[in-house]
Amino acid sequence: MHDLERCALTVRDRTTVVEGYVAAFDGETMTVAAEHGVVPGGVRPGDDVQVLVLDEVRGEVRYVGTVSRVGASTVALVDLELVSMLQKRQGARVRTLQLCTGVATGPDGAGPGRPISFVVVDISAHGMRLSTTSTLAVHDRVAFEFPTGRGAVKLDAEVLRTQRTSTGGTQYGCRFVDIRENDVDALFRFVLRTQGAQRRMRLDA
Structure with a gap:
C-alpha cells in the first residue's frame, strides 16, 4: 500500500x-x-x-x-x-471526447434495451457527461465499456440531467451506479494520467 x-x-x-x-x-x-x-x-x-x-x-x-x-x-x-x-477524486474530472457504444434502458434497467452511440465529453471516477443524437430521459440507464488505456471498465450510468448546447445538441449528466471500488480507482488513475498528458501538451504548444 x-x-x-x-x-x-x-x-x-x-x-x-x-x-x-x-x-x-x-x-x-x-x-x-x-x-x-x-x-x-x-x-x-x-x-x-x-x-x-x-x-x-x-x-x-x-x-x-x-x-x-x-x-x-x-x-x-x-x-x-x-x-x-x-479524498479529492470526487471532483477530479477530465475532458475526453471518447466515442463509445452501449445499451440504453429505462430506470433501474427496466424495459427492452436499445443500442446507443455517444461521445463521453468529460469523465470523473463517479460520473460523466455525454453527448448523443439518441433521446434519453432522466433516470434512464446506459451500460457500456470505457477504455482507460490499461483495459476497459464496465460501467452503468444513470442520467441525472439534460442540457441543451449552444449548437442545438443535447448533453446528459450521468452518475455511475453499482460501480466497484477497483473500477473507481481505474477511472481516477485514467483522469490523472489524462490531465497530466493535457498539461504537458499545453506546455509544449
Missing part, C-alpha cells in the same frame, strides 16, 4: 522534515526513502512522527507513528495510526 507514493515525515515538536517516497508498507512497518538523504541526528529511533502520504488514489493520507530505525537514506516507522484521509 502507498508504494512509491510521495510523502513527508515531520518529527513532532521539531522543524525537521524528511521528504521522499514510501519504499514499502506492509500495514505494520512503513519504510520511507529520503529524497536527499537523512540528516544525521535529525530523526532518531523512538521519535514520534507525523507522516503525510500523497496517494494517487486515496488522496492526502496522514498517519502518526514511531521511528524504529534510521539509516543513511531510509527511515522505518512502526505503530502507525491513520489520522485522516482527504
Whole structure:
C-alpha cells in the first residue's frame, strides 16, 4: 500500500522534515526513502512522527507513528495510526471526447434495451457527461465499456440531467451506479494520467 507514493515525515515538536517516497508498507512497518538523504541526528529511533502520504488514489493520507530505525537514506516507522484521509477524486474530472457504444434502458434497467452511440465529453471516477443524437430521459440507464488505456471498465450510468448546447445538441449528466471500488480507482488513475498528458501538451504548444 502507498508504494512509491510521495510523502513527508515531520518529527513532532521539531522543524525537521524528511521528504521522499514510501519504499514499502506492509500495514505494520512503513519504510520511507529520503529524497536527499537523512540528516544525521535529525530523526532518531523512538521519535514520534507525523507522516503525510500523497496517494494517487486515496488522496492526502496522514498517519502518526514511531521511528524504529534510521539509516543513511531510509527511515522505518512502526505503530502507525491513520489520522485522516482527504479524498479529492470526487471532483477530479477530465475532458475526453471518447466515442463509445452501449445499451440504453429505462430506470433501474427496466424495459427492452436499445443500442446507443455517444461521445463521453468529460469523465470523473463517479460520473460523466455525454453527448448523443439518441433521446434519453432522466433516470434512464446506459451500460457500456470505457477504455482507460490499461483495459476497459464496465460501467452503468444513470442520467441525472439534460442540457441543451449552444449548437442545438443535447448533453446528459450521468452518475455511475453499482460501480466497484477497483473500477473507481481505474477511472481516477485514467483522469490523472489524462490531465497530466493535457498539461504537458499545453506546455509544449
